[in-house]
Amino acid sequence: MIFALCGTPLLAGTLLLLAAHLPASRLSAGHLLAGHRADRVAPVAGVATALLVLGLAVTVAVTRPVARFALLPGRPGGLAVDALSAVLALTVASVLLAVLLHAAGERYGARFTGLMLVFAGAMLVTVTASDLVLLLMGWEVMGAMSYALIGYRWRDADRVRAADLAFLTTRAADVGLYVAAGFALAGTRSLGLGDLAAAGSPWRDLVAAGVVLAAMGKSAQPPFSFWLSKAMAGPSQVSALLHSATMVAAGAYLLLRLNPLLDATGWADTFVAWAGALTALVLGGVALVQDDLKQLLAASTCAQLGFMMLGAGAGTVVGGASLLVAHAAVKSLLFLCAGSWLTALGTQRLAGLEGAARRRRLTGLTFSAGALALAGLPPLSIWITKDTVLVAAGERSSALFAVALAASALSAAYAARALRIVWRPASAVGRGTGAGALEWLPLTALAVAACVLGAVPWRRVLDAPPAAPGAGGPDVRGLAVSGLLAILVIVIAWTRPRVPQPGWALGWLYLQRAAEAGVVRPVFGLARALAWFDDHVVDGAVRGAARGGLRTARLAARGVELRVDGLVGAVAHATRALAALARRPQTGQLHMYLAQAAVVLAVLVAVAVLAG
Amino acid sequence: MSLQAFLLLAAALFSVGLFGALSQQSVVMLLMGLELMINGLLVAAGGFWLRVSPSGADGQVLVLVAITVMALEMAMGFAVVTALFRARDVDVTDDAGDLKG
Amino acid sequence: METVAFWILGVAAVGTGAAVFAVDSMARATFALLASFLCTGGELLLAGLHYLGVLVILMMIMEMLVMAVFMVMYMMNPAGLMPMTMLHNTRGALAIAGAAFAAMTAGILTVPWPERRGRPPRDPAFALGEAVMGPAMLVMIVIGLAILVTMIATVVLATDRGRYDRDRAR
Numbered sequence: 001m002i003f004a005l006c007g008t009p010l011l012a013g014t015l016l017l018l019a020a021h022l023p024a025s026r027l028s029a030g031h032l033l034a035g036h037r038a039d040r041v042a043p044v045a046g047v048a049t050a051l052l053v054l055g056l057a058v059t060v061a062v063t064r065p066v067a068r069f070a071l072l073p074g075r076p077g078g079l080a081v082d083a084l085s086a087v088l089a090l091t092v093a094s095v096l097l098a099v100l101l102h103a104a105g106e107r108y109g110a111r112f113t114g115l116m117l118v119f120a121g122a123m124l125v126t127v128t129a130s131d132l133v134l135l136l137m138g139w140e141v142m143g144a145m146s147y148a149l150i151g152y153r154w155r156d157a158d159r160v161r162a163a164d165l166a167f168l169t170t171r172a173a174d175v176g177l178y179v180a181a182g183f184a185l186a187g188t189r190s191l192g193l194g195d196l197a198a199a200g201s202p203w204r205d206l207v208a209a210g211v212v213l214a215a216m217g218k219s220a221q222p223p224f225s226f227w228l229s230k231a232m233a234g235p236s237q238v239s240a241l242l243h244s245a246t247m248v249a250a251g252a253y254l255l256l257r258l259n260p261l262l263d264a265t266g267w268a269d270t271f272v273a274w275a276g277a278l279t280a281l282v283l284g285g286v287a288l289v290q291d292d293l294k295q296l297l298a299a300s301t302c303a304q305l306g307f308m309m310l311g312a313g314a315g316t317v318v319g320g321a322s323l324l325v326a327h328a329a330v331k332s333l334l335f336l337c338a339g340s341w342l343t344a345l346g347t348q349r350l351a352g353l354e355g356a357a358r359r360r361r362l363t364g365l366t367f368s369a370g371a372l373a374l375a376g377l378p379p380l381s382i383w384i385t386k387d388t389v390l391v392a393a394g395e396r397s398s399a400l401f402a403v404a405l406a407a408s409a410l411s412a413a414y415a416a417r418a419l420r421i422v423w424r425p426a427s428a429v430g431r432g433t434g435a436g437a438l439e440w441l442p443l444t445a446l447a448v449a450a451c452v453l454g455a456v457p458w459r460r461v462l463d464a465p466p467a468a469p470g471a472g473g474p475d476v477r478g479l480a481v482s483g484l485l486a487i488l489v490i491v492i493a494w495t496r497p498r499v500p501q502p503g504w505a506l507g508w509l510y511l512q513r514a515a516e517a518g519v520v521r522p523v524f525g526l527a528r529a530l531a532w533f534d535d536h537v538v539d540g541a542v543r544g545a546a547r548g549g550l551r552t553a554r555l556a557a558r559g560v561e562l563r564v565d566g567l568v569g570a571v572a573h574a575t576r577a578l579a580a581l582a583r584r585p586q587t588g589q590l591h592m593y594l595a596q597a598a599v600v601l602a603v604l605v606a607v608a609v610l611a612g
Numbered sequence: 613m614s615l616q617a618f619l620l621l622a623a624a625l626f627s628v629g630l631f632g633a634l635s636q637q638s639v640v641m642l643l644m645g646l647e648l649m650i651n652g653l654l655v656a657a658g659g660f661w662l663r664v665s666p667s668g669a670d671g672q673v674l675v676l677v678a679i680t681v682m683a684l685e686m687a688m689g690f691a692v693v694t695a696l697f698r699a700r701d702v703d704v705t706d707d708a709g710d711l712k713g
Numbered sequence: 714m715e716t717v718a719f720w721i722l723g724v725a726a727v728g729t730g731a732a733v734f735a736v737d738s739m740a741r742a743t744f745a746l747l748a749s750f751l752c753t754g755g756e757l758l759l760a761g762l763h764y765l766g767v768l769v770i771l772m773m774i775m776e777m778l779v780m781a782v783f784m785v786m787y788m789m790n791p792a793g794l795m796p797m798t799m800l801h802n803t804r805g806a807l808a809i810a811g812a813a814f815a816a817m818t819a820g821i822l823t824v825p826w827p828e829r830r831g832r833p834p835r836d837p838a839f840a841l842g843e844a845v846m847g848p849a850m851l852v853m854i855v856i857g858l859a860i861l862v863t864m865i866a867t868v869v870l871a872t873d874r875g876r877y878d879r880d881r882a883r
Contacts, residue, residue, distance in 0.1 A: 589801075590642070591633065591634050591635070591636070591637075591642065591801065591802060591806075592802070594633055594634055595634045595802065595805055595806065595809055598630060598634070598809050598813065599809060602809075602812065602813060602816060605816070606816070609820070613715060613716050613719050613759075615826050616821050616822065616826075617719065617720075617723070618756075618760075619817075619821040620818065620821055621723040621726065621727070621756070623813075623814055623817035623818055623821060624723075624727045624730075624814065625726060625727060625730055625749075625753070626813070626814075626817070627810045627811070627813050627814035627817070628727060628730040628731050628733075628734075628810070629730065630806075630809065630810045630813055631734065631806045631807060631809075631810035632730075632733060632734045634802060634805065634806030634809060634810065635734065635800050635801065635802055635803050635806035635807075636734065636800065636801075637800065637801050638787075639787075640739070640780070640783055640784060640787060641733075641734070641739075641742065644733055644734075644742065644743075644746050644780075645733075645734070647746060647750075648730045648733065648746065648749065651726070651730070651749060651750060651753050654753055654757065654769065655726075655753055655756055655757075658756065658757045658760045658762055658765070659760065661760070661762070662760045662761060662762075662833070663826075663829055664826070664827055664829060664830070665829075665830055665831060666761075666829070666831060666832060666833035666834070666837075667830065667831025667832060667833070667834065668831070668844075669837075669840045669841050669843065669844030669845075669849070670844070670849075672762060672764075672765060672837060672840070672841040672844070673841065673844055673845065673849045673852055675757070675762065675765050676765065676768075676841070676845070676856075677852060677856060679765075679768060679769060679772060680856045680859070680860065681859075683772065683776065683860075684859055684860060684863045686776060686779075686780075687863050687864075687867050688863055688866065688867060688870075690779075690783055690867070690871075691866065691867035691868075691870035691871045692870060693783070693787065694870065694871040695870045695871060697787060698873065
């Protein structure tokens, strides 16, 4: 069952990708037709697969299957579904279905659908993996698919560069997970996610550090945030999936999943909590001043993930997970709406979207529902789920609570600002074209979910232990305070739409420039230096050896060889001369022989006499 | 009549014979040189017999052997010359260069 | 008297020996050689070896007659009517001969020769006969065999036609 859940999207996606690449590999008429046919069939196949996956996810959530197998000999691991996994699997499946439905209206081909399915399948593997090896596999495939999807329109060099940047940034942070796996093996002799908290003292801290690094990279927390801004180069449907239930959610999920490990270290949870709270605050500010709807939504994603991090750090898995689900619904909805407007109006600049909500009513209404939920307006979903996180943070420290509350107010402000702009009466209000069923169905469903998800009894759904932080049920006072704050901020933002736009906020804190200056350029410089070293020292040594060898050879050829050759020649000549000399007495003349014999005899006699 | 006198005579005869043997082109003349060398040998053997051990007959036997060898050598030499002449119509050693290296 | 005869004969022997290679007629060379041998025979007679001296004289007379026949057969200028030299390598031969003579003379004059032991027998010819028929019998046998072999070999070498080309007309 669990294999079916993870395997179905992976297999279907792979098949679709193969079908999409058939014409590329075999340029014949039949295959071209097949390719076109695949492109025609793909949306339907994608939606059908997503439906099937959703069904499987529901089944899995109910039956909670476990599949144990050892990928590495002696290190048992496998796939398992517990409450958290079940919730996330359902979220992924639902958002996938909604996004694919919406994409079906835009005539994407087989490649897009296939990539999306594999992307979601990898996320499903990630959330159901019970050991680090499988988790890493899902994690990596997801990263690769995000690269392919962000750079989906590969004829545009800028988009491909953005995909490169996103992929490289997340990959750089992924190193932490590999390191963590290595230290986990060293510390616990096991790769099981449940065993990590039991590791020894230095190993545990190292594993936690690696995991936190990887999670922050995947979730686009500072200093990695800029890749998410760049990821807007992908299609809106990709953003809808990537920003809600996959990719960025994976980081938050990992920290929620490994909450015991963070607790066990004693420093990691505090660090994560503070990092999350400050991220929520600062990127909320960044979101407030953006001029581009998708950039605003991206910064908001970072901020909301900061809240989830805060939840994970504060120890409330319930708060973090419920916020994750609610945010998934809200953010996928908002991105799908942005995508609809982009298709209809050809722009995603906020200035160009004035009155967009009036032009396309349904899109406008659903967008408003999503934005208000994002603002934390009571009684919508994020109001309740975020409050759980805030209460847990307040139990940790009041400073943390204050920062988180400020960040919450900021989220209300930017949501209200976006709303104000899209509802502003535009000068030229034309009737927008009506939305097709493929568009309104997912939008409506997501909007409903964004509104009512807060009513889900998350505590029971997630089997929260009664002693968990924020276990005292929803804090009525806190809910009231945050709700009132949200309403107040929305009103203020509605009446005063002008905001100062400092450069640091517009430019995402210049994180990309900082990364380029602090990491990319040094690395390139180092690479250049190493290349120089390689070229001049290593290669130079090799070449020098070769040159030296040649020179020695030449020297040998010129000096030694000639002498040796001369020696050989001289030996030959001498031998010849001696031979000629030896032939000279052999005249064939008897008297000569007699004379020689006489001489030799005389010599012998002399020798005998002298020796005797 | 001392031993040295005999031996000096023998040496002189031997050397003259040697010169002849080495310098003559004609095979017959060469044989004459060999005769002269053996001539010297005869004189030396006689001298030794007379001046060293006249009581024994060994010196005489040696002279006898030398005379015989001289005769045989002459006979063989003439036979070879005859064969050469028959085969090549030469009687000069320079023309019989079969042993040339 | 004997000494004088010895030296006269010795000088004559060497002189006629040298004359063999000095004259340009084969006949004269033959007779010079004969003279040299006769002088040698005389020396042997002087030394008391009567038998051997006579043997040398007789044998050499015969041999030189045979030699004269061969001269007439093979040599040009048999009677000295057409003078010619037939020499080669004269200088080398002279050098070698001179060196040999000098070396031998040096040896003769420096080597301490053994003292004379015993006296000559009354009849050296008789002593020679006893030795040849007694202790030196083997020498005699070998000489006999050598003479036989030489006869056969000379005949084989000198015959115009061998035993087996009787059927082949020349």
